[in-house]
Amino acid sequence: MPLPPEPDGDAARRLDEPLLRSLHALLSESGVSQAASRLGIAQSAMSRHLAVLRRLIGDPLLIRVGNRMALTERAQELVAPTRRILADMSLLVSHAIARPLRDLRRSFRIATYDFMPKAFFAQLAERIGRDAPECDLVIRGLGSRFEHYRQLADGDVDLVITVWPELPEHLRATGLLNEPLVCVLRPGHPLADAGALTLESYERARHLTSLEHVPGRGTVIDAQLADLGVTLRTLVHTQFLSLAPSILSRTDLVFTTGRLLAEDFAREHGLVIVPFPAKIKPMRYRLVWHERTHTDHALRWLREELAAAARALAHRPRS
Template sequence: MSLPDTGEHDRRLDESLLRSLHVLLSEASVSQAAARLGVAQSALSRHLKVLRQLTGDELLVRVGNRMVLTERAQALAVPTRRILADMSLLTAEAGPVEPRELRQSFRIATYDFLPRQFFADIAERVARQAPECDVVIRGLGSRFEHYRQLADGEVDMVITIWPELPGHLRAASLLTEPMVCLVREGHPLARAPMTLDDYRRARHLSSLEHVPGQGTIIDAQLAELGVSVHTAMHTQFLGMAPAILARTDLVFTTGRLLAEDFARQYPLAIVPFPAKIKPHRYRLVWHERTHKNQAMRWLRGELTAAARELAHRPRS
């Protein structure tokens, strides 16, 4: 692959230059950026020279034995990403892509409220079908941060359980599962049917709030029941939950699939939630600009298929 010739006197900023700029800002390395784009390092160096002329800034400078971004370059990262994302709205891809020919990063924002098997399945699917691609899984951040991430092109799609959705975003259902309680084996609440009063009096383990002072999605569901609980421990890392539950009398309320995953790791008991409560509804969300992008459409299909397989996996 070769880059179009952009001579030193050609001062037009085109898509090829923008893509070179985007990858250079992401990698902060000419050699690594060239490898990611699949072009010769000398060709990308020529693009960098033109970009320096167009921006009036060095963009990349050497500090010790490595290259770092200038302040101007850091400021250009978000608008460059957004411009490239917006440009995808101008063209429609005629037909389906061949995953094996793709060479890109897929960026998903989510939280670890789905079982490990789901993420392992996604990793296996991408590695087998699109071996030149990589997947970046990052946290959701605050409750509405992922809307900005999608708008700015920082992430390609989001998996969330929050129901709010602005009009410029698209969504599809991934999973619906009942809520359950998870406690250690031998816990007093695991010996007999748990009542709502039992649940209210217990000490609880919970995830952190997405917006301070507004509670979690489970807090909102409990408020609809007129129930408040004493949360003795909050954690942003749900992977800690099974070990904590196994050594305490705390109660953890979550979806059935994650509870079953944790119960396979530690001596834990799954207890039905003691009242009628809305199930967890996981949704896959993406921006309008990537709706017709064939690579993103392919990945959305794989995420949906992985979720379907997880939902129909035999109970152990």
Template sequence: MAATSSAGDDGVRRLDEPLLRSLYALLTEASVSKAAGKLGIAQSAMSRHLRVLRQLTGDDLLVRAGNRMVLTERAQALAAPTRRILADMSLLTSQAMPTSPRELRLSFRVATYDFLPKRFFADLVERVNRQAPECDLVVRGLGSHFEHYRQLADGEVDMVITVWPELPAHLRASGLLSEKLVCLMRRGHPLAGGDMTLEDFRRARHFTSLEHVPGQGSVIDNQLAEVGVPIHTAVRTQFLSLAPAVLAATDLVFTTGRLLAEDFAREYDLAIVPFPARIAPMRYRLVWHERTHKNQAMRWLREEIVAAARALAQRPPD
């Protein structure tokens, strides 16, 4: 009877925050000992939490496969909603920002692509370090298939800097920058000395960014398609920082925004040539989820990102 009573006590326990945190640790670590270490609790306590979680979910969650533990299908399906619930719970206690950013103790997570100059990120880091020294800034890449939109919804990232114009209805956005497209190449390139025509551009071999959505191309691919200019891409990569060295050593052409082109041109003494046709400018936007819209700490960071972008835009051309 005593054993039945104990099981009953566990069975009526509510799914509270400690249990949710234990659940997420178990789902991410797939190990009782590692999950306990991650949360700084005893392994015996984590084992008790796992027993309760199994009763509450009606699933084993972790099962043995050979000499290791693996997640069940049900456990795998619980990872995203558990992460989202924990992220939403954190907003309940962090909605109001302290009187000064110096009192913040947060990790801000921004997903972006390296299509903005390094000095933009340097300025942003300086602003955060100076005003909120106890906070840290995580800058991560954008995933394919618009994965970053799901990451915003699930609380994996706090905001995104993107150039894609289409946004789901549940996301909010603010304009950061708008700049003209230019072509970047080595100074000795045959097209660097005169007036490059659209036909010259079409015949050239190009360095471009990796497709954001396989089969749809990059934003610039789509812009070029609008003016009827198919191009021969010789190198496509998500690491745009490779561009200066590659351009300096080849006759490839890189089409990008003016600010990044100027950054690269200073680094490798490259030539910047106007784009040979009328084309839509690059428009950068800061995007965030409705769930964090009223969070004061997130609002403060958004304002700092906008301020860093404006400072960059006001810098006179080289």
């Protein structure tokens, strides 16, 4: 049975930062003891906070389902706004006081697919470990239907690396890396011989695709191929690029990707790189962030480090 909430004005005044942090922990852990452990406070204190939150919000928030606790429907609705409010509160302080990087304790969260070469992420991890040793790096995948833009707005991620050109107005972006598109095949592939890969043979071939898909729109490459009057026959769709080399080495599939990743595949797995058989725009990687984090000192440093890692890749010797 829903609890009667306090009057709006009273609730707003009583919902201070400690209660918000307890609410976030309870919503994240779905349990009092786990939430207390997360914040490093006594379980009895967390139980008191839950009781206050239930009165303020007018909802049980946590209910027992079998032998476990679960979030109510109202509690699930509060997950994103609670996280966003706490993120905005932390920015108020971080903008005013720029802590030295070596003293900073936070997670840097980046959403991307693994279509960037491994050296890019290795260099980034090296830079963070050297200059901000108390921070950690979280690399997660991009969701479908531009879910990562919502994640930026909700404070779930700090930065996004994407190849899609469209951006909502509240987001900022900068170019990270441009590279030509090439095709990757197994040695001995019928199309690996000089001159064998034409636009016609490319269209007749079967393909492996592994770029950011949007339902009803396909990939960024699909849009460019449509301009050339080409439609791919894709046999394997995957967002797990670690699978691609083994699949390519045992099939006659063709994989179209950026030159840098193709060079990694060729060097590490003995695959063959063939130039794309027509004039086509390069792959353009963009670094995207939310307007509200634009002046965050630590994230500005991270953006600069990402740009430096991209420049290092762009200038590495060609294979």
